[in-house]
Amino acid sequence: MIHDYYLKLRLEPDKEDRIIVFDEWRKENQRRLQKNSEEEKYKLWLEEVFAKPLAEIKRESQNKLKEGKNTEDFYPNPDDLQNFPENSALIKISFTLKKPYTSKDEGEFHIIYGRIFENPIVRDKFTGIPMVRPSTWKGHLRFAADRAEWKEEEKKKEIIKRLFGTESEDEKALKGRLYFFPTFFKNEAERDVITPLKRDTRTPARGPINLEVMKLGSKGEFYLLYMLYPRGNGFKEEQIKEDLDFIAEALKLMFYTYGFSAKKTYGFGVIEEELDEGKIRIKFNMEIKEETFSQLNELENKLTKLLGDKYE
Secondary structure, X not given: OHHHHHHHHXXXXXXXXXXXXXXXXXXXXXOOOOOOOHHHHHHHHHHHHHXXXXXXXXXXXXXXXXXXXXXXXXXXXXXXXXXXXXXXXXXEEEEEEOOOEOOOOOOOOEEEOOEEEOOOOOEOOOOOOEEEOHHHHHHHHHHHHHOOOOOOHHHHHHHHHHHHEOOOOOOOOOEOXXXXXOEEOOOOOEEXXXXXXXXXXXXXXXXXXEEEEEOOOOEEEEEEEEOOOOOOOOOOOHHHHHHHHHHHHHHHHHHHHHOOOOOHHXXXXXXXXXXXXXXXXXXXXXXXXXXEXXXXXXXXXXXXXXXXXXXX
């Protein structure tokens, strides 16, 4: 934080811009600080001299970057599917949150309604728009996939390995068939408060925690690309139907049951059953076929309709 402030002074020098040392600040504000301890005074000095000015600078810079920025630029273009291998599929889910969504940003703070907030949501570094990272989507879908009920447990493990790849950092590690994209929320984040409870007595475990969240009713778009490259050893065409059916089940669990948010135990990150829009496009016999769906419960049947009986 202090490093950023010094950097700002170098990049935007101003005659009136200088750092007020603690002793000077304390002397200037001694009347209003009479009842504060030295530790409280020091925290106030850090907030007023460093944190708030820096947060305002960041907000101004982000607002400038937002102007004219279309987040659709970060999403895949459906027409690009024509350039991918045969049987590639692109799933789009436009959703509305049924419960709040939260995540933990690496930053130290964010300003909400003019106040410093210490548990900020993840935001795009350039525009400041609240977002879900591709790696976050992958982690939550993998979580749901592990809990999906399937005909055979060993077969389920094979499918998960094909879709998500191996977790080894070895260069020869198998790369998964799923590719994830960021989601940018169309609403601004808001402040929320939760009180952790003890599991046995359901009484408060500690004081309330302030969180920055996307409130219920917030909207976003999820994209998932399935691509058969590399195919790996032992590839069989029936794997395509297996993979896509399993994806449909895992998506349903992630969005409707487990959520894709931190604070899963509070039910955070689940969406409304009725989608704003659902689309699946598949490159099949060198053509792009498309189906729409209004609920995730319909996705498996739509896949069967698109693929026909070829991979049964």
